[in-house]
Amino acid sequence: MAETFLTYNALGSFLVRLMQIGTLHGPTLNDLGVLSFNPVTSPDLLQLNYQRTLLPPKKYLLPPQSPILHYAPTEGYTPAKTPGDEILLFGLHPCDLAGIAYLDRVFLDDRPDPLYASRRERLVLVGISCESDEYCFCGDVGVCPTAAAVPFDLFLSRQDSGFRIRTGSRRGEEIISWAADIVGTAGAETRPAEAAETARRICHAVGKRRMFEGSTLWDDFAGRCLSCGACSLCCPTCYCVDVREYGAIDGQTGERVQEWDNCLFKAHGEIAGGINFRKTRQERFHYRFLHKYYGFGPLRDVISCVGCGRCRAVCPVGIDLLELFGEEPA
Amino acid sequence: MIETPVPAVILAMKPLAPDILFFSLQLDTGTVSSNFSFVPGQFLQISAAGAGEAPFSPVNLPGDDGVIELCIRKAGHVTAKLHTLQTGDYVHVRGPFGNGFPVKQMEGQDLFLLAGGLGIVPLHSLLSYLVMHRQRFGAITFMYGAKEPSALFLRQELQDMACTGNIKFMVTVEFAPEDETGKTSCNIGLLPDLLQGAIITAERSYAAVCGPPALYKCLVGELKTLGFKEERILLSLERRMKCGLGRCAHCAVGQDLCCIDGPVFPYSALKGIEGAL
Numbered sequence: 001m002a003e004t005f006l007t008y009n010a011l012g013s014f015l016v017r018l019m020q021i022g023t024l025h026g027p028t029l030n031d032l033g034v035l036s037f038n039p040v041t042s043p044d045l046l047q048l049n050y051q052r053t054l055l056p057p058k059k060y061l062l063p064p065q066s067p068i069l070h071y072a073p074t075e076g077y078t079p080a081k082t083p084g085d086e087i088l089l090f091g092l093h094p095c096d097l098a099g100i101a102y103l104d105r106v107f108l109d110d111r112p113d114p115l116y117a118s119r120r121e122r123l124v125l126v127g128i129s130c131e132s133d134e135y136c137f138c139g140d141v142g143v144c145p146t147a148a149a150v151p152f153d154l155f156l157s158r159q160d161s162g163f164r165i166r167t168g169s170r171r172g173e174e175i176i177s178w179a180a181d182i183v184g185t186a187g188a189e190t191r192p193a194e195a196a197e198t199a200r201r202i203c204h205a206v207g208k209r210r211m212f213e214g215s216t217l218w219d220d221f222a223g224r225c226l227s228c229g230a231c232s233l234c235c236p237t238c239y240c241v242d243v244r245e246y247g248a249i250d251g252q253t254g255e256r257v258q259e260w261d262n263c264l265f266k267a268h269g270e271i272a273g274g275i276n277f278r279k280t281r282q283e284r285f286h287y288r289f290l291h292k293y294y295g296f297g298p299l300r301d302v303i304s305c306v307g308c309g310r311c312r313a314v315c316p317v318g319i320d321l322l323e324l325f326g327e328e329p330a
Numbered sequence: 331m332i333e334t335p336v337p338a339v340i341l342a343m344k345p346l347a348p349d350i351l352f353f354s355l356q357l358d359t360g361t362v363s364s365n366f367s368f369v370p371g372q373f374l375q376i377s378a379a380g381a382g383e384a385p386f387s388p389v390n391l392p393g394d395d396g397v398i399e400l401c402i403r404k405a406g407h408v409t410a411k412l413h414t415l416q417t418g419d420y421v422h423v424r425g426p427f428g429n430g431f432p433v434k435q436m437e438g439q440d441l442f443l444l445a446g447g448l449g450i451v452p453l454h455s456l457l458s459y460l461v462m463h464r465q466r467f468g469a470i471t472f473m474y475g476a477k478e479p480s481a482l483f484l485r486q487e488l489q490d491m492a493c494t495g496n497i498k499f500m501v502t503v504e505f506a507p508e509d510e511t512g513k514t515s516c517n518i519g520l521l522p523d524l525l526q527g528a529i530i531t532a533e534r535s536y537a538a539v540c541g542p543p544a545l546y547k548c549l550v551g552e553l554k555t556l557g558f559k560e561e562r563i564l565l566s567l568e569r570r571m572k573c574g575l576g577r578c579a580h581c582a583v584g585q586d587l588c589c590i591d592g593p594v595f596p597y598s599a600l601k602g603i604e605g606a607l
């Protein structure tokens with residue numbers, strides 16, 4: 001489908017139209033003033049000039065806590081109910097779309113997970129271009145040969161007088177056709193994409209399999225880290241989960257629940273009897289570094305950092321794994 | 331492979347040691363039991379309702395009757411619950427998962443099976459397989475080490491298999507009460523000591539090792555000194571398997587996942603990986 005154009009003046013009507021089509025979610029400020037993806041009750045609550053939400057949209061696909069099996073004495077274990085209606089997720093930055101692309105590769109292609117697939121199926125992704133700040137660096141990670149194409153149903157690129165809209169799926173085309181009275185045809189107006197130096201450095205260092213073994217930064221990080229786990233919680237591609245089972249109060253039934261886990265927690269490398277394969281924080285940082293920049297499992301050798309900058313922005317003690325790449329010659 | 335846990339009734343339970351119970355389970359569903367199979371070294375996820383699930387290797391080979399035999403040590407949350415169950419109660423089973431021992435690759439070779447403590451479980455199953463297909467393999471030596479004679483369980487079964495299968499069977503304990511030393515044919519010492527007396531043609535041998543992590547570090551060194559190539563030293567690793575399906579990333583060993591790429595790894599694949607052993 002040809003690209004269309006949405007003027008800034010028509011944005012409000014476009015959002016109202018989306019709300020008529022389905023349930024709209026997007027970046028809004030919650031009661032505590034934290035920016036997060038939430039259901040949108042009124043278009044003017046949307047914060048579209050935002051830098052980043054605290055949690056990435058992975059919470060729609062891998063909720064922090066999610067029942068996977070239900071147990072009852074008569075039925076045994078049965079799969080958890082799959083979620084309901086379509087959600088129009090509006091205002092996703094390219095890095096977050098890349099994060100979803102990464103999760104899709106794991107849970108749709110390599111390790112198919114029916115629960116993930118059902119959650120993914122109900123999401124309509126509406127991307128929006130962004131202005132980078134000092135924390136993020138997504139620009140060029142996409143040029144690494146292993147990076148996946150970014151999925152979207154609609155993508156809005158900011159121009160001087162409005163958004164150029166690209167469609168990336170049939171559903172996206174349908175939505176645009178329902179809003180044909182609001183959008184116009186796209187003119188020649190385009191802004192050049194930004195390129196980020198940090199991303200280039202990462203690709204370069206990873207290409208040479210640099211692990212920075214001798215760096216003094218590891219000790220520095222390990223000395224400061226509080227093992228709070230914020231850096232993994234807010235990462236759009238971190239998907240480690242723990243699985244626990246909770247008996248119900250009736251003493252008969254129970255629920256098996258999948259919960260976000262964290263490789264910076266000491267217990268992550270533990271087995272029964274208290275043996276731990278990653279006792280020290282240094283070891284846990286090495287492990288995180290290996291998995292973020294070299295990948296693991298089905299996506300071995302795929303960089304899993306999409307450059308959103310969240311981990312650098314949230315760390316309470318200012319730890320930034322990317323400082324390691326500063327040791328890579330430009 | 332069974333993805334959603336299916337019920338299995340406990341046919342029998344018996345204590346093998348103060349903290350270890352032998353379980354005989356019967357899979358419930360006719361369809362499942364007729365298609366259910368595994369190779370030695372693979373593992374099953376066993377659920378205790380309300381407590382959760384944990385990985386265990388079957389101690390024997392799969393029969394066509396849907397019977398599964400396990401030896402389970404009480405080690406924490408799930409295993410404590412399993413230990414409270416009784417004959418006639420149900421557990422639930424998923425699997426099998428993981429790669430298992432590369433039995434085809436091991437054909438025609440001399441084999442050294444080295445078990446420390448509860449590591450005996452998957453090696454008992456491997457030995458059953460080797461005895462069943464005895465003519466396909468060269469000389470077989472089974473070495474079994476434990477803390478003390480009472481911790482050497484399944485000993486009679488192993489001895490019987492060794493007899494029928496023409497297998498050299500050696501045991502060692504770290505210590506034995508004074509009066510027992512003479513009576514048992516037990517060596518006093520560590521597993522690596524047993525290796526020193528053995529006649530080994532390393533280039534046509536495989537070593538399969540299962541035991542506590544501390545054992546691997548010293549055994550690998552010993553085996554390499556004896557001339558074993560790194561890809562001929564097979565180690566079965568333990569991790570907290572949360573899914574068995576490569577999804578939870580809880581079992582990663584370097585860039586590998588223990589539940590998919592393992593739990594049996596040649597040492598060559600583990601060498602240099604921080605936190606592998």
Ligand SMILES: Cc1cc2nc3c(=O)[nH]c(=O)nc-3n(C[C@H](O)[C@H](O)[C@H](O)COP(=O)(O)OP(=O)(O)OC[C@H]3O[C@@H](n4cnc5c(N)ncnc54)[C@H](O)[C@@H]3O)c2cc1C
Pocket residue numbers: 242243244245246271272273372373381382383384385386387388401402403404405406407408409410448451452567568569570571593
């Ligand atoms: C391939 C393989 C084969 C094995 N074979 C055998 C074998 O044949 N025999 C044997 O005895 N052992 C075997 N083991 C070891 C066995 O898996 C462990 O001893 C077992 O996992 C211990 O489980 P546990 O829950 O009792 O221990 P714990 O150390 O208590 O494990 C606790 C786990 O439960 C979780 N947990 C805590 N609270 C809850 C809750 N409310 N609900 C659910 N989970 C919770 C924790 O997150 C933790 O992961 C094997 C291990 C592997 C990897």
Ligand code: SF4
Pocket residue numbers: 231234235236237292304305306307308309310311312
């Ligand atoms: S590692 Fe940090 S910058 Fe990279 S995707 Fe994860 S949170 Fe974003």
Ligand code: SF4
Pocket residue numbers: 224225226227228229230231232264314315316317318319
């Ligand atoms: S956010 Fe910072 S302090 Fe918290 S675990 Fe990550 S590196 Fe450590």
Ligand code: FES
Pocket residue numbers: 570571572573574575576577578579580581582587588589590
């Ligand atoms: S046990 Fe979940 S990935 Fe291996």
